Structure formats: structure tokens, C-alpha cells
Amino acid sequence: MPRIAVVGGGIAGLSAATRISRARPDAEVVLLEASPRVGGKLLRAEVGGAWVDVGAEAMLARRPEGVAAAVEAGLESELIQPLTTAAxxxxxxxxxxxxxxxxxxxxxxxxxxxxxxxxxxxxxxxxxxxxxxxxxxxxxxxxxxxxxxxxxxxxxxxxxxxxxxxxxxxxxxxxxxxxxxxxxxxxxxxxxxxxxxxxxxxxxxxxxxxxxxxxxxxxxxxxxxPVFASVAGGLTRLPEQLAAGAIFSIRRSTAVRRIRRTPDGFELSLGAVPVTELLTADAVVLATPASKASMLLTDLAPVAGAELATVESASMAIVTLAFRGLPTSALPAGSGLLIPVVEGLRVKAMTFSSQKWPGVGAESGVFLMRASLGRIGEEWVLQRADDELVSIVRAELESITGLAATPVDTHVQRWGGGLPQYPPGHLARIERVRAAVAEVPGLAVCGATYDGVGIPACIASAHIAADRVLAALPPSGQWINGRR
Structure with missing residues (x-):
């Protein structure tokens, strides 16, 4: 049977592996994730006894890919819409x-x-x-x-x-x-x-x-x-459910060090140097950030690798606070607040999660809110310790809303290089990347770097990559690399 390796276990990698597995049940699909978990920038944590997203917390409902993925994962009855989008x-x-x-x-x-x-x-x-x-x-x-x-x-x-x-x-x-x-x-x-x-x-x-x-x-x-949607219990349940119901294999804590073209397909070097495991594959989907993809494409598609090496990314942090016993008038009505750079504050946005999403924090009796820090070029803000970031958020929260209450719990989640930048000319650069990758049969790329940073865009990117790989595979029943 053909073997397809998907490198990267974020929402794009999971979506690509899912699509390939469903289209070719005769194929062996292996998803390789360097970290101990899948989900990428979709992650939830327990704060104040309640589960809350500490990465992406919403997806565009007007684009079909994200909602469709949730439905296919069995989460249709648990899709939720914002209580309010007034900000x-x-x-x-x-x-x-x-x-x-x-x-x-x-x-x-x-x-x-x-x-x-x-x-x-x-x-x-x-x-x-x-x-x-x-x-x-x-x-x-x-x-x-x-x-x-x-x-x-x-x-x-x-x-x-x-x-x-x-x-x-x-x-x-x-x-x-x-x-x-x-x-x-x-x-x-x-x-x-x-x-x-x-x-x-x-x-x-x-x-x-x-x-x-x-x-x-x-x-x-x-x-x-409503423009946005999420999942009860956290949007992170989407990749968790995709992984739980996978009809492909998932190898966590498995870093891909190098990919080499062979006469029969590809050879992937896995694990620590100098002791590595070699995995052969008939096709490969790279669903990693640009910097990692650039490194892995150095030998396979050097033009694409060089283009991806120029992609900049921004780092950010999400600080979540849990409060207990807040009166309903403690915070302004609405889903949250945006803060322009010209205001001179370090927080760029605040989301009043318990006011925005139904049921968030209710089971544990806490009010949850989160603040986002970090813009491109502001890495110095994120170099502060967790307790300093919490202090910054609390001080600016009090300045903006008057809320001086002490949180019962806090959580700081850092996303180093988490958001690729899309400067003028980026789409032309991605066209050049895909053209160079297309010269290598059985190779495809996907993720937040290519077609948009939102969840539906990442899923759409994964579908493009999956379809290109599927088109490159011989029909079912034929011998591939000596395997059935």
C-alpha cells in the first residue's frame, strides 16, 4: 500500500491526513508531530477550574471549512456562537x-x-x-x-x-x-x-x-x-476529536530532521542526531511553520525553501485571568476591547470570555477573560517573566475598565513565532513556493503561511495539499515502492 507522511500535527496537518485517509483507505497515512501533543496553536488549559482556550478561540463561521470540519468530527451539536459580538x-x-x-x-x-x-x-x-x-x-x-x-x-x-x-x-x-x-x-x-x-x-x-x-x-x-463560531468546552476540542477519531497513525514527539528524495519516493530522517530512524514514503505533506518547512525543503525544493526562509513571523502571549464573585457590572458590556498602538499600552486586545461565549467558566463559578500581548517587533515585551506579564495585564485592565479585583487563577501561554506575516507580495511569493514544490511529484505544503492564518483558511490549505498528493498517487491496487 502507498505510504503518505504528513509532517506537522496542527489543524492543517490533521486536516490533510484526514482527507487523504478518507479518500484512500488503502493508504498508510502517518502523521509526524515533533511535540508531545497535536493541535498546534489550538490549545486549552484549566484556569480557575474551568477549561478555556489559550490559543485560537474562534473561527470564521462565514467560511465553510472550519464548521464543516467540526461537523465531520462529530461536534455539530456542540458548536456555539457568541452571546454578543459587540466590542x-x-x-x-x-x-x-x-x-x-x-x-x-x-x-x-x-x-x-x-x-x-x-x-x-x-x-x-x-x-x-x-x-x-x-x-x-x-x-x-x-x-x-x-x-x-x-x-x-x-x-x-x-x-x-x-x-x-x-x-x-x-x-x-x-x-x-x-x-x-x-x-x-x-x-x-x-x-x-x-x-x-x-x-x-x-x-x-x-x-x-x-x-x-x-x-x-x-x-x-x-x-x-454571527461571524464567528467555537466549540463548547473550547475550540481545541476540534483537533483533539480529529486525533481521537483518526483512521491514520499519529506519532507524537517525533521530529523530522531531513527529507531526501529517492528513486522510489522519499526518505525521512526521524529522531535525535546522530541516532535517527529512517522512514520511507511515497508522498509527503509539509504542514509546518515556514521556518521548519524551509529547512526541510533545502534539498527537495531549494527555491521553495529559500522563499519560505524570508517569511517573518510575530510572537505573542495570551494571559488568562479567572475571577470569582464579580458583579455583572464589573466589566463593560460586550465581547471585549481592542487597543490601538497609538494608545501606548502593551495589551493589544482583551476578550471577556464569559461574556462572549455561552457557558465559559459557569460550571466552576468563575469569570474568565484573556488578554493578548505582542506585535511584530515587540518581542521585548514577551521577554518578561510570566508574573510580570500578569501584572501588566492587571494594571492595564484596571486602567481601562476600573476592575481592580484579584484573580483566583492566572495562566500565561506564549506563542513564539506563532503568526506568519503577509506583507505586500506575499501571495506572489507563495505562488513561487507552490510552483517549485510542484516540480517534486508527491510533495505538497500547507498551513498558516500559505492561504491565511485563520482555522478555515488553514483547513482549506490542507485540502489543497491533500488533493495534490492524492492526484500524484497511482490508482489503488498498484504496487508502490514494493508494497501493497
């Missing part, structure tokens, strides 16, 4: 309501932005005048979101709206994030038709929700259905 935005030392109907902060509705009260009168006038300005010819090059928005609407819109929203997704800066990658629908409109950014953003959104039917609107738009 706050720290603005000039005060908490304002995050404007509805924006595209990751790019204004799409002047009245909605004006009602939020976060922009100056001068900037609002500039936004209002933008459709009549120009001419705005079609875009020909990939530009950064920040540069485009600053050129059309002014730097205040970038600083106060776009940067905090993009920072929450990529832990990056708006002036270094590709429009084509971050907001592809908007980029496509501007590339085809040119014209007003305000009008193109408005055309990229669904119609506003009818009164009483919206989701509150903290995301890119106020929609009839």
Missing part, C-alpha cells in the same frame, strides 16, 4: 463602541463610523469627500492596507480603526500587511474597477442586518448571523 475600542483614553460595517476597519458606511465617535471631524470630512475625489485608476500592484487607507482617508483611520483590527488577526502593522492577502474581495474590486475605496468597501459587504436580527457588529460587518 469596544480604546480611543484617546476612553472606551468607544467599535464601528459596525467596516472591512477589518476600512470604513464602508460613513454614518456608522460617524456614530461611533472615534474619528475627528476633519477625517470624517475626508472620508465623505473621497468618492468624489480621484480619479482612482484600478490598482496594478499589491499594496499594504495601511498605505492605501492612509492615502484615501488619512492616517487617523489607520491608527484608530485598521491597525487594531489587523493587529488582532496578524499581530502585525497595517502598513506592512498585504491588501490582496488580508482583504482579497476588496482588492479584487479595486484591481478590476478602481474608483472609490469607500464605495468598494460598501459593495464588498452584505446588506445591513434588519433591526433586531444582527449579531452586534464587532467584526467586519453587522450581519444577520
Amino acid at each position: 469596544l475600542l480604546r480611543n484617546r483614553g476612553r472606551n468607544a463602541r467599535l464601528p459596525v460595517r467596516t472591512l477589518i476597519g476600512v470604513p464602508a458606511d460613513l454614518d456608522a463610523v460617524r456614530a461611533a465617535g472615534v474619528l475627528s471631524a476633519e477625517t470624517l470630512e475626508r472620508i465623505e469627500a473621497e468618492p468624489a475625489g480621484g480619479p482612482y485608476p484600478p490598482l496594478t500592484d499589491d499594496v499594504s492596507v495601511g498605505d492605501l487607507v492612509s492615502e484615501r482617508f488619512g492616517a487617523e483611520v489607520v491608527d484608530r480603526l485598521v491597525d487594531p483590527l489587523l493587529g488582532g488577526v496578524y499581530a502585525g502593522r497595517a502598513d506592512a500587511i498585504s491588501l490582496d492577502a488580508a482583504i482579497p474581495g476588496l482588492a479584487a474590486r479595486l484591481r478590476t474597477d478602481g474608483g472609490s475605496l469607500l464605495r468598494a468597501a460598501a459593495a464588498s459587504l452584505p446588506p445591513p442586518a434588519a433591526a433586531g436580527s444582527g449579531s452586534g457588529g464587532s467584526g467586519p460587518a453587522s450581519l444577520p448571523k
Whole structure:
């Protein structure tokens, strides 16, 4: 039987292995994970006696891949939606309501932005005048979101709206994030038709929700259905369930040191140097971060390896606090709060988990919230000890909300190099990577580096890789490498 090795046990690797196994039940699929656990940046921890995600905590429900994976894993009845998506935005030392109907902060509705009260009168006038300005010819090059928005609407819109929203997704800066990658629908409109950014953003959104039917609107738009979804007990249950129900083998604590092309397929060197185990395979899927993939591709596809070596990544930390006995008015209403860089704080976002998700902390009688620290270039913040990070979060929480209560438990989760950056030109770079990888039959790549950092995007990337590997395998029943 053919053997396929999947390197990396995050959501992308698990999804690729699942898809290949289901399509080719005659194949031996082996997933190799260097750490003792699978799940990658999906991880939960017990804080204050309650289980809570300390990595990714939500997935886009508007894209089908994440929800479909949960359904296929048997979690359909345990999918949950936010109790509220109404969020706050720290603005000039005060908490304002995050404007509805924006595209990751790019204004799409002047009245909605004006009602939020976060922009100056001068900037609002500039936004209002933008459709009549120009001419705005079609875009020909990939530009950064920040540069485009600053050129059309002014730097205040970038600083106060776009940067905090993009920072929450990529832990990056708006002036270094590709429009084509971050907001592809908007980029496509501007590339085809040119014209007003305000009008193109408005055309990229669904119609506003009818009164009483919206989701509150903290995301890119106020929609009839919630934008996000999770799983009761933590989104981490998705990879846990995929692993528990796997029809492929999983080898944890198994590092892949090198992959070599052979006349019959591939040879993987596993384990510690100098004593290594050799594993042969007919096909390989690399579902690792860019830095690891770059190293493993050095001999197999050197052009792809060199391209991936240039991918930067941002580190971050999630600090979770558990409180007991908080009155309902202790924190502002809503799902959480975003904090622009210009506010001068080290926390970039706070999520009031027990207000955002049904049942979070209820069984243990605690209120859970989490704070995110770390943007690209701010590694110095994360070099502090855990107790220092907790102190920073508590001090800024009190400054922002007035809450001075002492938590009954805390947890610090660090994600070193956890978020790949998508600068202008990134998609063209990924095309070059895939073209170079495609020259090696039976080899494919997937993960957060390629098609987006969100869970649905990672799963979609895994499906692309799985399908390429499947297409390269001979039909069932044929001899592969001397095996049936």
C-alpha cells in the first residue's frame, strides 16, 4: 500500500491526513508531530477550574471549512456562537463602541463610523469627500492596507480603526500587511474597477442586518448571523476529536530532521542526531511553520525553501485571568476591547470570555477573560517573566475598565513565532513556493503561511495539499515502492 507522511500535527496537518485517509483507505497515512501533543496553536488549559482556550478561540463561521470540519468530527451539536459580538475600542483614553460595517476597519458606511465617535471631524470630512475625489485608476500592484487607507482617508483611520483590527488577526502593522492577502474581495474590486475605496468597501459587504436580527457588529460587518463560531468546552476540542477519531497513525514527539528524495519516493530522517530512524514514503505533506518547512525543503525544493526562509513571523502571549464573585457590572458590556498602538499600552486586545461565549467558566463559578500581548517587533515585551506579564495585564485592565479585583487563577501561554506575516507580495511569493514544490511529484505544503492564518483558511490549505498528493498517487491496487 502507498505510504503518505504528513509532517506537522496542527489543524492543517490533521486536516490533510484526514482527507487523504478518507479518500484512500488503502493508504498508510502517518502523521509526524515533533511535540508531545497535536493541535498546534489550538490549545486549552484549566484556569480557575474551568477549561478555556489559550490559543485560537474562534473561527470564521462565514467560511465553510472550519464548521464543516467540526461537523465531520462529530461536534455539530456542540458548536456555539457568541452571546454578543459587540466590542469596544480604546480611543484617546476612553472606551468607544467599535464601528459596525467596516472591512477589518476600512470604513464602508460613513454614518456608522460617524456614530461611533472615534474619528475627528476633519477625517470624517475626508472620508465623505473621497468618492468624489480621484480619479482612482484600478490598482496594478499589491499594496499594504495601511498605505492605501492612509492615502484615501488619512492616517487617523489607520491608527484608530485598521491597525487594531489587523493587529488582532496578524499581530502585525497595517502598513506592512498585504491588501490582496488580508482583504482579497476588496482588492479584487479595486484591481478590476478602481474608483472609490469607500464605495468598494460598501459593495464588498452584505446588506445591513434588519433591526433586531444582527449579531452586534464587532467584526467586519453587522450581519444577520454571527461571524464567528467555537466549540463548547473550547475550540481545541476540534483537533483533539480529529486525533481521537483518526483512521491514520499519529506519532507524537517525533521530529523530522531531513527529507531526501529517492528513486522510489522519499526518505525521512526521524529522531535525535546522530541516532535517527529512517522512514520511507511515497508522498509527503509539509504542514509546518515556514521556518521548519524551509529547512526541510533545502534539498527537495531549494527555491521553495529559500522563499519560505524570508517569511517573518510575530510572537505573542495570551494571559488568562479567572475571577470569582464579580458583579455583572464589573466589566463593560460586550465581547471585549481592542487597543490601538497609538494608545501606548502593551495589551493589544482583551476578550471577556464569559461574556462572549455561552457557558465559559459557569460550571466552576468563575469569570474568565484573556488578554493578548505582542506585535511584530515587540518581542521585548514577551521577554518578561510570566508574573510580570500578569501584572501588566492587571494594571492595564484596571486602567481601562476600573476592575481592580484579584484573580483566583492566572495562566500565561506564549506563542513564539506563532503568526506568519503577509506583507505586500506575499501571495506572489507563495505562488513561487507552490510552483517549485510542484516540480517534486508527491510533495505538497500547507498551513498558516500559505492561504491565511485563520482555522478555515488553514483547513482549506490542507485540502489543497491533500488533493495534490492524492492526484500524484497511482490508482489503488498498484504496487508502490514494493508494497501493497
